[in-house]
Amino acid sequence: MKSAVTALGIGILVVACVAPGETIQPQQTDFAFLDIGLSG
């Protein structure tokens, strides 16, 4: 049940935050860039 809720939560986040094919990249002007691994 928890996994299903987690998957649903991630799915909603994806729909909300990522346009198809979009990938943000570090920029030289940024202080830093974080790449975070998620798990259910």
Add this chain to the structure above:
Amino acid sequence: MGIARLLRGRYGSEPEIDIEMQAARVRVTRPRKFDFKALHEGITRNNIGLSSLRLRANVMLKDGKVTIQPTGQSFPLRGEAADVTEPSFRWLQINDWTEPDRTSVEVIESPLESSPAQTLPEPAKEPGGP
């Protein structure tokens, strides 16, 4: 929307969350000290686990210590890496983020260039083959 809001609030830019890769990425636009334990707690409050944490930052490496510029926040270096005496961007794997006293970092290759999505699948075996 919790994780997106969390990352946006902490790091000041719009994050990207990738369901297939189970990954989130966010640019950190302004200098700040990192609190990885608080980040972990914020993510787990959304019923999602944190499996890895990698940071690209402008750092100096000396005497087994990695110092992020310009904030001066430093972490012990895990593993081998040549000294970097002039600030230079490096990718770092963060270890033991739930225990700030034990948090260490490892210098790694760019995770964005070694994405599993860029690896071709193995060809299917013929039925009855060796």
